[in-house]
Amino acid sequence: MSEAPSVVSERSPRHAPASDAEVRDLISAAVAARRRLEIEGGGSKRALRSPVTADVVLELRALSGVLDYDPEELVIRACAGTPLREIETLLEERQQMLAFEPFDHALWFGAEPGRATLGGIMAANISGPRRVSSGAARDHLLGFTAVSGRGELLKGGGAVVKNVSGFDLPKLMAGSWGTLAVLTSLTVRVVPRPPAQTTLRFFGLSDAIANRLMTAALATPAAVSAAAHLPAVPASAAETLLRLEGFGPSVKARVRLLEEHLASFGSPEALHDESSTRAWRRVVALEPLPRRGCTWWRLSVPPARGAEAGAALADATRAVLYDWGGGLVYAAVPEPAPESAPQSAAESAAGVLDARIRSVARTLGGHARCVQGSAAPAPAPAAPRPPGSSALRTLNERVKAAFDPFGILNPGLDLAAEL
């Protein structure tokens, strides 16, 4: 074993390994002692997931830095703890970007920004508005190194875009929330940053009509890169945003094309470059959603059906926001008043509402997840499960056991529970 990694806090033991070998040694030692580990990048997304019960925090912040960046190869390789901001700044200098438009959740929680790490973004598979046109984080993770829950250092994928050499482990790592392996470095695809962007903004559309507008826009050859709808009070202030990006002459031509196709929905206002960027920052920050007294839910549904989800939950929500052309619905649900008589989680008002939200998403062919506010662990979903889901749950559990047989990585975070 190499030099003992430093313990950074006396209160709750924290380890901040600074190399792959240190991560491996830490996890090996944890395996031997059956010590449970909470895996943390910058800690900016803690509120998004259910709580973890661990003996030690393993944080990746000391494992930071860009390892390789060749703009002409459209690939960047960096340590897992590298701040997202550092990566984005570097890419911006070379007129490039991450196509999946990741973002810092400090925007949601009003926390100090800049803590989000590349590893955290991938582990949580975080994608922004461009997801509807350019794919999710998982589509851009080409390769990685990691230490599995067995304390073994492994690599997966490669450093090139076209690769069918063995199973696609990068996909498995993306969105696994550190429950299979601790990512130590990542190889990510980058793309050129479009020199121009224009957002067409329509006002005053109802959710249903806005959803139809977004569906129509995404079916034109204008290559709409993002489509969102922000309902408002009064309804005339509701905004529907369609973004076009690319070279100047191309964006201009596509704006015209889009306006022609969508003439029946009214005449939109055009926001160029900086003002377009600002409009989308509000979407990513979920600005219209109330910050206090609400639980935030995230419903992922087929894009043309987003407004149906919003309508089905209208009486239970204080505000909603649609991204991904309607495929992503954020709903702010008022927290119920504390109940006098103690009840089981499933019978409580909150439990009934949870089950209802999940059921709405499932009926539309999607799923729902509570992403903020409710400190209580999610109750067992009461809605009927689709056929075959138990086999899928078992398979998820077997995959977990294959990588982390002792359950020492992020215990309590059960990704199979939603199935």
Next chain:
Amino acid sequence: MPVKMPAPEPETLARRAQIAAAMRAIVPGEGVIDHADELAPYESDALTAYAQKPLLVVLPENTEQVAAVLRWCGEQGVRVVPRGAGTSLSGGALPLADGILLGLSRLNRILEVDYDNRLAVVQPGVTNLAVSQAVAARGFYYAPDPSSQVACTIGGNVAENSGGVHCLKYGMTAHNVLALKMVLMSGEVLELGARALDAPGYDLLGVAIGSEGLLGVVTEVTLKLLIKPPQAQAALLGFESVGSAARCVAEVIAQGIIPAGMEMMDKPAIHAAEDFLGIGYPRDVEALLIVEVDGPAEECAHLMELVTATAQRNGASTLRVASGEQERLRFWAGRKAAFPAIGRISPDYYCIDGTIPRRCLPEMLARMADMSLRHGLRVANVFHAGDGNLHPLILYDANVPGDLERAEEFAAEILRTCVAMGGVLSGEHGIGVEKRDLMPEMFGELDLAHQERIKCAFDPDMLLNPGKVFPTLHRCAELGRMHVHHGQLKFPELPRL
């Protein structure tokens, strides 16, 4: 056969008639083939160097039959090899003497097209091109376009994570599939992914795509549909050196252009294509690029201007922009016919598939020229220059003793060089049996063990397509025990099953 496959189980071979009867009870009519003559067409896929007659061929018609076949085989310990159209270039569908070859060709219907959500649900036996044709009238298409798209099926595309010439801009199969219905060896039917843009649980959809038929049998695929760009324009660019052509490619990308396609051919490939089709490719250049851009007319014009200026800066000696759709298709015809063109000038050829970082292209070609001399075999190159995916074609004559072996050694050297340059063993054809024994070039023992444990999670008895992808077959129990011996990286290798 130079590649060792798992030894047949004598017990299974002895039970052939009983197994055939059991299969007939599940798949009635013509769906079970056991006559030796009728098995012959199934003994190889497109990697014809390897052949093996299967125990039986079973051609189910629906998910229920697939599930019943797999459940029965799972319970009885009978191996199964899935097959689409048999166009695999890596031997992914090579049969086993004691295995049922499960052909998905009769599952060939497009079940649903949902234009609002931009998706199509199809069965695995639908051909790649048929999907685009079915939705063309509404202005949609399915983006991945392997050159064999007339014949290859969506099920096979999913198994091999197929690409095509437009991957650089539009991604591979993995980026264009939303969901799968998959049957496990246990007969359980799973839905992986969703019509929504993400799904709960681990991304097993992502793992299943490109898993080469080792994890489950796919019976339905939900494909992402794209909108056809209003226009496409192509340029033919000839260079006096591969280095200049490669620099042109790099500079196009450095300007922020992601072309819809960017293909390179070397001199032998240019000449073969020109002799075959007489397209008007220049014969006096060392490298030819076909660069295609798409979008509204204004975008094509703007990008084409940038591309041609870049080509001029890099000393292009040929520079032709297609005057219309007909000429654009002619530019592509030579590239797409490169394989048959080579087939005309050599009794046999061996198509290699590896990927390297783009910057290594000139060095790779120089090294290949040297290898060609040493191995005494000619090589022609076509490649997806935009994403560094090489397809060297090694020319040989199977009737000359030792030629095939020399071609295989040549191929292995190319692939080892790909890995050494920071690339990978396969860009889009898969590992199959062809590159199986080269996997340790790219992955260490622990890397492979983690992959194999996924196989164990899906198929604990290793009955589905064994002998492919992984160089050594480990029993799942052995892989599970590894942690007990932590620190001792060497674990005892078992003989092949």
